[in-house]
Amino acid sequence: MNTYHVIGLMSGTSLDGLDIAYCRLTYKTKNWIYNILNAETLPYSDYWIDSLRGAETAAGQNLVALDHAFGQHMGEQVRQFIVRHNIQPDFVASHGHTIFHQPDKHISLQIGNGAYLAAHARLPVICDIRTLDIALGGQGAPLVPIGDELLFADYDYCLNLGGIANISFNHNGRRIAYDISACNMLLNTLANQAGFSYDEDGRLAQSGKLDAILLQQLNVPSYFSAPYPKSLGKEWVLEHSLKTLAESNATIADKLHTTCHHIAQQIANALQPANYKQKVLVTGGGAFNSYLIALLQKYAGNGYRIEVPAPELVSFKEALVFAFLGVLRWRNEVNSLQTVTGASRNSVGGAIYMG
Incomplete structure (x- = not known):
């Protein structure tokens, strides 16, 4: 069969x-x-x-x-x-x-x-x-990478922006994959506090300002510099990223704005140095956040082509x-x-x- x-x-x-x-x-x-x-x-x-x-x-x-x-x-x-x-x-x-x-x-x-x-x-x-x-x-975890290897081999990277952002890529003939950072778990929590189920197109985030101190605090945890294999759970996110956001006095818009920068920076750090245009397939709910995608392209640089596919694949990959x-x-x-x-x-x- x-x-x-x-x-x-x-x-x-x-x-x-x-x-x-x-x-x-x-x-x-x-x-x-x-x-x-x-x-x-x-x-x-x-x-x-x-x-x-x-x-x-x-x-x-x-x-x-x-x-x-x-x-x-x-x-x-x-x-x-x-x-x-x-x-x-x-x-x-x-x-x-x-x-x-x-x-x-x-x-x-x-x-x-x-x-x-x-x-x-x-x-x-x-x-x-x-x-x-x-x-x-x-x-x-993660389990999705073998699907990336066998179903999406045309892409250099497969990036999923779900509750947690994770990445998968082939490096020197080996499939590498790991969780990068919390993603929609942070963005949706903040949007909920503003009375929305999510921040459509990242509009509220875009309206905010960067809080440099908060950004530094979000980027501090040792997980981000730890070697793979590694994976994140809800427990870690509650203890670190969400706790940091809860302790900040910034406005919700500024928190969203700063969190988008945090996520985009951590994802850009996960990309290997590019000597040619590398294709990055982006799926998961965060792929609909156009502000986050724009920041990701900015931090990744011109060596990468950030590609968001048709909505069906974004949502159901x-x-x-x-x-x-x-x-x-x-x-x-x-x-x-x-x-x-x-x-x-x-x-x-x-x-x-x-x-």
């Missing part, structure tokens, strides 16, 4: 909704070809936002119950999506929703129980892709790649790279529930 029809599910730290992408993935002449056939972002209700946001402090029994309930919820959403679009997927590949990610303690928990998801979607489900890598001494990770698991092929995570070897990660 060389063609697969798969639903990829992604729930990110920004809590803007459940991304569902129905994808066709075909292996032809030693290359993978992808098509996003149908895709939607289903916004979370206040109940789910509050439940997922508060899960990290939930009692053990409550967290288990939430894991099951969220799995059921995703399964029901998948079933309705299938009916709406009159499609017949082969299986579902789910990232789940991250509650804990503390790789230094060998902890990474994504809820959305695969058995409950399979039971209510009435389809096979592949999930829990991170745990084997962690058992092998890796960080369990991660769901597409998780569908692809599911295909690799289904084929019993490597879907987690040791060069990226720091594990002792490459692995074929993911639990399968047959539904």
Whole structure:
């Protein structure tokens, strides 16, 4: 079998909704070809936002119950999506929703129980892709880079501007990838304080002024200069970047303006010196922030071509790649790279529930 029809599910730290992408993935002449056939972002209700946001402090029994309930919820959403679009997927590949990610303690928990998801979607489900890598001494993240390697080889860099900004690139024949800094977790938190769900086109940020002291404080943490492999969790962002912003007396507009500079500077630092025009594919919600993209081009310089693709790929690239990770698991092929995570070897990660 060389063609697969798969639903990829992604729930990110920004809590803007459940991304569902129905994808066709075909292996032809030693290359993978992808098509996003149908895709939607289903916004979370206040109940789910509050439940997922508060899960990290939930009692053990409550967290288990939430894991099951969220799995059921995703399964029901998948079933309705299938009916709406009159499609017949082969299986579902789910990232789940991250509650804990503390790789230094060998902890990474994504809820959305695969058995409950399979039971209510009435389809096979592949999930829990991170745990084997962690058992092998890796960080369990990032996972998307093998998709970048096999689906987006035309680009020198793949940059995702989600709740956390992460980058992936090939360096001397090895795939390198890591989390750069918090991104929409900061921008959306600040926009929420101004009464908006997000800062459309970065207009509020653009209206502000640079706070040099705040910028210096945001850039201070040792994580930014630490070598890879490395990855960030919500816990780190709360303890560092969000705490720094909360302690600042700057206006919200000035905080947004300064944070955009911080993010763009850290991303520019992650790019290798360029002797020629290097193509950077930019996806994730932050790619719609035109002010942030303009700053990134400014800090990166003329050696880089910052490319924001069609909105569908911007919004659903991660769901597409998780569908692809599911295909690799289904084929019993490597879907987690040791060069990226720091594990002792490459692995074929993911639990399968047959539904």
